[in-house]
Amino acid sequence: MIAEDFKYDAPVSLADAFALLHQYGDDAKILAGGHSLIPMMKLRFAAPTHLIDINNIPGLSYIKEEDGFLKIGAMSREVDLEESEIITSKYQIFTDASKLIADPQVRNFGTIGGNLAHGDAANDHPAVMMALDAEVEISGQDGKRTVSINDFFHGFYTTAIQHGEILTEIRIPVASGNFGSAYHKAERKVGDYATAGVAAVVQIDDNGVCTKAGIGLTNVNATPMRAERSEAALVGSMLSETDIAKAAQYASEDCNPSTDLRGDIDYKRHLVGVITKRMLNRAIQRAK
Amino acid sequence: MKTVTLKINGTEHTAEVSPRTLLVHLIRENFSMTGTHIGCDTSSCGACTILINGRSAKSCTILAVQADGKEITTVEGLATAEGLHPIQEGFHLNHALHCGFCTAGVMMRAVELLEKNPNPTEEEIRWGISGNLCRCTGYNNIVKAIQWTSAKLQGKELPSTEPVFV
Ligand SMILES: Cc1cc2nc3c(=O)[nH]c(=O)nc-3n(C[C@H](O)[C@H](O)[C@H](O)COP(=O)(O)OP(=O)(O)OC[C@H]3O[C@@H](n4cnc5c(N)ncnc54)[C@H](O)[C@@H]3O)c2cc1C
Ligand code: FES
Ligand code: FES
Numbered sequence: 341m342i343a344e345d346f347k348y349d350a351p352v353s354l355a356d357a358f359a360l361l362h363q364y365g366d367d368a369k370i371l372a373g374g375h376s377l378i379p380m381m382k383l384r385f386a387a388p389t390h391l392i393d394i395n396n397i398p399g400l401s402y403i404k405e406e407d408g409f410l411k412i413g414a415m416s417r418e419v420d421l422e423e424s425e426i427i428t429s430k431y432q433i434f435t436d437a438s439k440l441i442a443d444p445q446v447r448n449f450g451t452i453g454g455n456l457a458h459g460d461a462a463n464d465h466p467a468v469m470m471a472l473d474a475e476v477e478i479s480g481q482d483g484k485r486t487v488s489i490n491d492f493f494h495g496f497y498t499t500a501i502q503h504g505e506i507l508t509e510i511r512i513p514v515a516s517g518n519f520g521s522a523y524h525k526a527e528r529k530v531g532d533y534a535t536a537g538v539a540a541v542v543q544i545d546d547n548g549v550c551t552k553a554g555i556g557l558t559n560v561n562a563t564p565m566r567a568e569r570s571e572a573a574l575v576g577s578m579l580s581e582t583d584i585a586k587a588a589q590y591a592s593e594d595c596n597p598s599t600d601l602r603g604d605i606d607y608k609r610h611l612v613g614v615i616t617k618r619m620l621n622r623a624i625q626r627a628k
Numbered sequence: 629m630k631t632v633t634l635k636i637n638g639t640e641h642t643a644e645v646s647p648r649t650l651l652v653h654l655i656r657e658n659f660s661m662t663g664t665h666i667g668c669d670t671s672s673c674g675a676c677t678i679l680i681n682g683r684s685a686k687s688c689t690i691l692a693v694q695a696d697g698k699e700i701t702t703v704e705g706l707a708t709a710e711g712l713h714p715i716q717e718g719f720h721l722n723h724a725l726h727c728g729f730c731t732a733g734v735m736m737r738a739v740e741l742l743e744k745n746p747n748p749t750e751e752e753i754r755w756g757i758s759g760n761l762c763r764c765t766g767y768n769n770i771v772k773a774i775q776w777t778s779a780k781l782q783g784k785e786l787p788s789t790e791p792v793f794v
Pocket of ligand 3: 724726727730
């Protein structure tokens with residue numbers, strides 16, 4: 341399958357990329373890893389007239405802790421997360437997620453920025469970023485702005501990124517104290533998109549009280565969603581079995597799955613409950 | 629049209645391509661190297677796997693223009709004048725193929741896997757080739773072949789190549 345024809349540019353600086361985006365208008369699209377966009381173009385679900393390949397722009401790929409944040413450059417690949425010492429030692433939620441995202445070849449190319457910018461509730465990083473309370477840096481000709489992940493996903497394939505802008509960095513508050521995180525999704529086969537997925541993050545003080553909780557859900561709502569009632573039920577609690585059961589029940593009640601080839605609504609709600617419970621327990625284990 | 633210059637298996641090639649040309653088509657049609665296969669054409673099966681600057685990639689999901697200036701290795705680049713590459717030897721001796729359609733892709737993937745992780749566990753091998761579908765072998769002999777190659781590359785005692793029936 342061949343995409344519809346388009347023009348292609350590979351600028352070597354952000355300034356050039358912004359200029360091209362302005363020059364070509366609404367029909368131009370950014371090409372990052374290309375592993376969501378190119379399949380869509382081949383199927384002709386997308387037909388941009390211009391592709392602006394940002395792979396040759398230096399300085400957009402890094403993973404570092406700085407100024408109280410874990411900073412991930414938007415062009416960091418899935419494989420970079422898998423191989424990063426900071427990630428594997430402190431933010432295991434990414435290690436859990438990466439292993440379940442597509443396959444090694446796709447992970448060699450797919451970028452973290454693209455995974456979010458695609459705006460697909462079936463992708464795994466959105467829920468992970470919600471649980472981690474991330475914010476994203478969006479750059480444009482007039483400078484940079486910061487958007488909370490809570491305000492980032494607007495609808496099916498639409499995000500806070502405006503035309504002419506590029507997502508440049510993802511920032512996550514540095515893990516401190518007794519911090520634990522975990523992700524799992526149910527999938528029909530290895531590499532499939534989630535039937536349902538749950539990202540869980542907890543922070544626990546020295547008395548065993550939960551001081552922070554983040555729960556993000558994959559593919560059980562039109563947009564990636566945060567299980568707010570579950571989080572509220574956990575914060576301030578001792579994370580007893582009853583507290584965890586309540587959080588799991590709320591998540592399964594509050595999500596909004598639809599029936600499709602991966603399962604019906606009741607099944608998906610049930611999965612959300614089961615996985616929420618398991619991921620909370622795993623995150624708590626890791627926090628100790 | 630765009631001019632693309634890239635190295636394939638050590639030799640420099642140049643072609644004029646339309647931006648929508650896929651890398652797999654450039655390799656197969658412009659340069660007549662048909663060892664790289666197209667199975668699904670939807671990024672799922674891994675038959676089109678090649679190495680781009682050493683990284684395994686699905687060449688049906690990459691534009692030819694994106695490969696400009698890159699070093700590509702295809703299955704044709706594995707064997708040398710001295711003989712088969714150890715991964716090819718491993719596949720041959722362990723009967724890791726039946727129809728052979730997936731084989732080039734699986735071997736290219738296995739080359740990167742062993743490069744990064746010279747002594748993988750069986751589980752790591754199975755996750756490592758999870759982007760490659762084989763409709764014939766049932767995978768067991770592919771796993772065995774990769775284990776054999778891993779031993780060979782490390783100069784370890786070679787495991788038996790006797791067939792395993794399950
Ligand atoms: C077989 C297969 C299975 C997959 N399975 C999964 C899975 O299980 N889970 C999962 O999460 N993902 C999965 N994916 C998707 C994969 O992870 C993609 O790589 C990812 O969703 C998009 O990243 P990308 O860098 O490839 O983006 P691209 O395809 O290049 O871009 C996607 C969209 O985002 C825009 N964009 C990209 N980067 C930026 C930026 N920096 N600023 C502004 N806009 C930008 C593009 O214009 C485009 O609209 C799968 C893909 C394949 C091919
Ligand atoms: S042909 Fe490329 S993955 Fe199947
Ligand atoms: S040997 Fe036939 S598909 Fe693998």
